[in-house]
Amino acid sequence: xxxxxxxxxxxxxxxxxxxxxxxxxxxxxxxxxxxxxxxxxxxxxxxxxxxxxxxxxxxxxxxxxxxxxxxxxxxxxxxxxxxxxxxxxxxxxxxxxxxxxxxxxxxxxxxxxxxxxxxxxxxxxxxxxxxxxxxxxxxxxxxxxxxxxxxxxxxxxxxxxxxxxxxxxxxxxxxxxxxxxxxxxxxxxxxxxxxxxxxxxxxxxxxxxxxxxxxxxxxxxxxxxxxxxxxxxxxxxxxxxxxxxxxxxxxxxxxxxxxxxxxxxxxxxxxxxxxxxxxxxxxxxxxxxxxxxxxxxxxxxxxxxxxxxxxxxxxxxxxxxxxxxxxxxxxxxxxxxxxxxxxxxxxxxxxxxxxxxxxxxxxxxxxxxxxxxxxxxxxxxxxxxxxxxxxxxxxxxxxxxxxxxxxxxxxxxxxxxxxxxxxxxxxxxxxxxxxxxxxxxxxxxxxxxxxxxxxxxxxxxxxxxxxxxxxxxxxxxxxxxxxxxxxxxxxxxxxxxxxxxxxxxxxxxxxxxxxxxxxxxxxxxxxxxxxxxxxxxxxxxxxxxxxxxxxxxxxxxxxxxxxxxxxxxxxxxxxxxxxxxxxxxxxxxxxxxxxxxxxxxxxxxxxxxxxxxxxxxxxxxxxxxxxxxxxxxxxxxxxxxxxxxxxxxxxxxxxxxxxxxxxxxxxxxxxxxxxxxxxxxxxxxxxxxxxxxxxxxxxxxxxx
Numbered sequence: 163x164x165x166x167x168x169x170x171x172x173x174x175x176x177x178x179x180x181x182x183x184x185x186x187x188x189x190x191x192x193x194x195x196x197x198x199x200x201x202x203x204x205x206x207x208x209x210x211x212x213x214x215x216x217x218x219x220x221x222x223x224x225x226x227x228x229x230x231x232x233x234x235x236x237x238x239x240x241x242x243x244x245x246x247x248x249x250x251x252x253x254x255x256x257x258x259x260x261x262x263x264x265x266x267x268x269x270x271x272x273x274x275x276x277x278x279x280x281x282x283x284x285x286x287x288x289x290x291x292x293x294x295x296x297x298x299x300x301x302x303x304x305x306x307x308x309x310x311x312x313x314x315x316x317x318x319x320x321x322x323x324x325x326x327x328x329x330x331x332x333x334x335x336x337x338x339x340x341x342x343x344x345x346x347x348x349x350x351x352x353x354x355x356x357x358x359x360x361x362x363x364x365x366x367x368x369x370x371x372x373x374x375x376x377x378x379x380x381x382x383x384x385x386x387x388x389x390x391x392x393x394x395x396x397x398x399x400x401x402x403x404x405x406x407x408x409x410x411x412x413x414x415x416x417x418x419x420x421x422x423x424x425x426x427x428x429x430x431x432x433x434x435x436x437x438x439x440x441x442x443x444x445x446x447x448x449x450x451x452x453x454x455x456x457x458x459x460x461x462x463x464x465x466x467x468x469x470x471x472x473x474x475x476x477x478x479x480x481x482x483x484x485x486x487x488x489x490x491x492x493x494x495x496x497x498x499x500x501x502x503x504x505x506x507x508x509x510x511x512x513x514x515x516x517x518x519x520x521x522x523x524x525x526x527x528x529x530x531x532x533x534x535x536x537x538x539x540x541x542x543x544x545x546x547x548x549x550x551x552x553x554x555x556x557x558x559x560x561x562x563x564x565x566x567x568x569x570x571x572x573x574x575x576x577x578x579x580x581x582x583x584x585x586x587x588x589x590x591x592x593x594x595x596x597x598x599x600x601x602x603x604x605x606x607x608x609x610x611x612x613x614x615x616x617x618x619x620x621x622x623x624x625x626x627x628x629x630x631x632x633x634x635x636x637x638x639x640x641x642x643x644x645x646x647x648x649x650x651x652x653x654x655x656x657x658x659x660x661x662x663x664x665x666x667x668x669x670x671x672x673x674x675x676x677x678x679x680x681x682x683x684x685x686x687x688x689x690x691x692x693x694x695x696x697x698x699x700x701x702x703x704x705x706x707x708x709x710x711x712x713x714x715x716x717x718x719x720x721x722x723x724x725x726x727x728x729x730x731x732x733x734x735x736x737x738x739x740x741x742x743x744x745x746x747x748x749x750x751x752x753x754x755x756x757x758x759x760x761x762x763x764x765x766x767x768x769x770x771x772x773x774x775x776x777x778x779x780x781x782x783x784x785x786x787x788x789x790x791x792x793x794x795x796x797x798x799x800x801x802x803x804x805x806x807x808x809x810x811x812x813x814x815x816x817x818x819x820x821x822x823x824x825x826x827x828x829x830x831x832x833x834x835x836x837x838x839x840x841x842x843x844x845x846x847x848x849x850x851x852x853x854x855x856x857x858x859x860x861x862x863x864x865x866x
Contacts, residue, residue: 213252213674216265217310217317219686221359224261227335230356231262231669237324237347238266245327247320248272253673254683261358262669263686265676266317273308276316280468282308283459309391311750314362318749321348321360322471325488344488346471361694363685364747368392377738384734386454393741394750395458399451400698401734403756406450407705408730410443411723414712418720430784433717433774434807440713440767441811445818448760452821455754456828463575463754470574472567495569499580503565507584510558514591517554521547522599551592558588575757582699582758586706593617593707597715601773605780611719614711618725625704626736695745701737702759705730709763713770717777771811775803 222231240246249272254263268276284307308316326341333339333347339354341347351357372392375385384405390398414436421432455461475490524543528536562584571577600610676682708726716722741748778784779800788795821829 213676214250214267216252216267216363216682216686217314218266218321218360218362219690220264220266220321220357221260221690222262222264223356223358224259226261226356228669230333230335233334234347234351234356235264235670235673238264238321245324245330247324249317249320251673253670253675254686255675255678256668264673265682265686266321268313268317268320272320273313273316276320277308277312280316280319281462282312310365310368311390311392311394315394315750315752318360319468322346324348325477326350342474344477345474349471359690361689362747362749363682363689365392366685369742373738373742377735377742380735390458393748394752395460396698396751396753397741397748398458399454399753399756400701401737402450402454403447404701404705404730404734404737406447407443407709408727408734410439410446411712411727411730414439414716414723415727418716418723421720430778430781432720433778436713436716437767437770437774437807438810438814440709440770441814442818444760444764444767445814448755448820449818449822451755451760453825456821456825458752460752460754461825461829463752469572470577473572474570490570490572495571498569503569503584506565507562507587510561511587511591514551514554514588515595517547517550518591518596518599522596555588555592559585562588574751575753579758582702582762585699586703586758586762589703589707590710594710594714598773601715601718602776602780607718607781610715614715614719614722615725618708618711618719618722618729622704622708622725622729626732629736629740689746692746693744695741695748697748697751702756704733706759706762706766710766713766714773715777717774768808768811771804771807775800775807778803 222234235251237245238247238249239251240248242248248268250267250269252265252267254265256262324347326343326345326347328343330341330343330347332341333350333354333356336354336356339350341350348357348360352360369392372385372388375382375388384401386398386402389401417432417435452461455463469487473488473490475488477486478489479485480487480489521543525540528539528543531539533539562581566577566581566584569580571580597610597613600606600613708729712722712726779796791799819826
């Protein structure tokens with residue numbers, strides 16, 4: 163059981179704030195020296211070179227017009243009342259070839275205010291949700307209250323929520339790019355290539371420590387808390403799932419070895435055990451994810467949370483928060499989803515299925531040709547089908563993303579869930595329909611066993627090479643290129659230092675410039691050329707496909723679970739390595755579970771009942787027990803076993819609660835404390851009101 167988490171609460175900025183909250187401790191933010199405002203950030207008179215830490219790097223197009231540049235920087239620095247983000251802006255030394263590169267930060271007060279708006283949860287000491295001191299132990303300074311990842315998220319949140327006002331009809335310098343009220347300006351600029359990149363910088367020291375206890379340590383437990391602090395909840399949740407799943411695979415792996423050693427006649431037993439194992443594992447993981455979500459303070463996330471940046475609609479007062487936010491009718495999203503998107507997805511699935519059938523039909527035609535070239539020609543349909551699937555997947559992923567964007571889902575979790583559902587349906591056809599065709603149409607168990615072994619061994623090995631080794635080679639080459647470019651750029655600057663000084667163009671004079679020897683400049687260049695980590699979708703997809711092979715067909719190939727465990731031990735280290743070394747630092751994302759993937763895995767668990775019952779009825783071992791059974795009797799046996807396993811699955815689902823008892827108790831306690839605090843505040847307000855009505859001061863009746 164862990165310490166409870168509570169939301170950060172900030173009282174108003176006035177020193178006489180009624181609630182003894184965060185901002186009433188205003189002396190915590192008072193500097194020792196007088197500070198002035200210049201160039202987008204506060205700096206001390208004694209030390210003008212000490213700039214705030216960079217939390218995001220924003221690379222702009224080299225061809226950006228000056229009026230567009232000034233307008234965009236004003237939006238980033240401007241006051242919130244005027245549509246700005248109130249962030250601190252620094253710039254790198256100008257390079258005409260590279261364009262303007264901005265480094266974005268924020269003041270401590272800004273971080274804390276936005277943390278409250280975002281309902282960030284922190285572990286407290288006494289579970290009093292208003293006192294700042296309750297979020298700090300004696301050894302924790304106010305500057306350490308928020309992690310670097312949380313600060314990066316806050317800066318990103320403020321950037322993405324710079325929205326067009328009614329007077330912003332188009333981007334200055336780009337009259338063809340129209341804006342509508344409430345649209346995210348940063349996302350429009352990214353789409354129009356005005357902003358080339360936005361990314362956070364790695365913390366080399368923290369990354370070195372994390373790597374030593376993670377991918378460089380083979381036998382130690384994964385440091386999930388450190389992963390969460392550095393990469394955010396989404397990445398930590400994925401690695402928690404991967405570790406939990408790998409540990410759970412030890413049971414079917416052991417049973418698979420037993421099946422090989424004992425007898426092939428034990429197939430019926432292992433078919434049943436596979437189905438029960440999959441159900442118990444998924445139910446226990448649901449409990450584990452709720453435990454993690456409570457610990458991380460994300461268990462209360464709902465569909466009414468902060469709207470995502472690309473969510474559009476007319477600006478209006480939110481019924482829940484009272485803040486001005488984009489409003490869009492839910493029924494319009496449902497109409498688009500059910501009448502347009504779903505039919506298109508099913509048409510694509512049918513097309514993928516026809517492609518698979520065509521590959522088998524062409525193979526059959528070639529197999530009937532009596533020629534010495536027949537064995538070689540048999541490879542052609544498979545190679546062509548694999549290449550075609552890869553190309554179609556690329557375009558279908560773009561289509562699925564566009565459709566989900568067009569549906570206009572309110573929150574990021576809703577968007578991710580519907581996008582994942584579209585993609586997984588298509589991937590299911592590409593990865594499993596061929597195996598179903600072999601198992602239940604061709605009914606060739608040897609061929610099925612060979613296909614499953616190939617998928618689990620060869621394709622997973624190829625994935626490791628594609629994910630870690632190739633990107634590492636690319637990264638090493640780009641690092642050398644960046645160092646060479648920086649050296650050449652420095653030489654050119656020295657050579658041209660005495661030429662055309664008067665005609666040199668230096669944009670954003672009022673913005674503070676990072677010193678040319680600052681390590682952040684080289685880091686920004688190197689990491690800007692690193693491959694972008696697009697999220698956990700591909701990682702979960704690998705586990706989804708592998709889980710399908712294990713629960714759907716491992717009764718035919720008992721070593722499936724062993725190869726899955728072997729792959730996952732490598733996968734944990736390979737994925738950790740690519741995140742720490744190969745890819746740009748991803749933006750942290752708050753999640754309360756694995757999202758749509760939980761439902762996807764559960765659907766595979768349900769399908770496992772039908773496939774295992776079907777394989778059981780088709781297995782030669784079963785037919786030796788009842789050689790006289792007619793087709794009708796085998797069908798009745800299939801139906802009986804299927805219903806029996808569905809019943810067992812349902813009982814397991816009821817027996818295992820989604821949340822551990824201690825989590826339910828803590829949630830109930832916090833709900834009670836919230837009601838108690840609200841009741842107390844209302845009582846105080848009522849007493850103040852009644853007192854002011856009954857008594858008069860020497861100056862007459864008290865006025866509020």
